[in-house]
Amino acid sequence: MSVIEVAPGVWAMAHSGPGLRSAQAGDVAAAAGMPGWRAEEFLAGRALLRRLLAAVLPRAATAAVVPGPSGKPVLAGWERVGVNVTHDDGHYAACAAVGRAVGIDVQSPPARLDDALLRRCVRPPHAGEVASLDAPDRAREFAWIWTVQEACVKAAGTGLSGRPWTIDVPPGSRTGTWRGFTWRSLRELSDTPLSCAWKESP
Secondary structure (H helix, E strand, O other): OOOEEEEOOEEEEEEEOOOOOOOOHHHHHHHOOOOHHHHHHHHHHHHHHHHHHHHHOHHHOOOOEEEOOOOOEEEOOOOOEEEEEEEEOOEEEEEEEEOOOEEEEEOOOOOOOOHHHHHHHOOOOHHHHHHOOOHHHHHHHHHHHHHHHHHHHHHHOOHHHHOHHHOOOOOOOOEEEEOOEEEEEOOOOOOOOEEEEEEOOO
């Protein structure tokens, strides 16, 4: 696992498979009561976040992770450090930045992509372009687009209420902007669709 500098002052780290589990007391306590599979995902995500922080902001690496005003995680005592974690199907990613809101999303291509879902999440006229691809490529491109949409609303702290499916992401694109946020798809660095978004100005 190595640090990815997504943009100056915006860092990410990704990992696939087992081998991550946070032993930080606060993380373990937060996972108590979760179903076993959910606790494992949660603790793996927290472990990756702490590894990233240890590499780029060592003094913040052991800070408690608490809900912020919108429910988005923040580091207690380090409120100017934006952080975010994502996981899907054994893939994990975390991001951090100083003085910027950040969001990150990883997504395995769906085994079966419903046409209605594609039309809902991929904006016209791009939906037709994606729909014309062979099934594996269609699912993969959809996942890339969805990671951008999710990363943007995570950075904004709105989640699904931010209507991520309305964000226009042209197929094959690597970077763009949305409502004051910049996003980047790490197509050249990740086999699994992975995108990060951050506030343009600190």
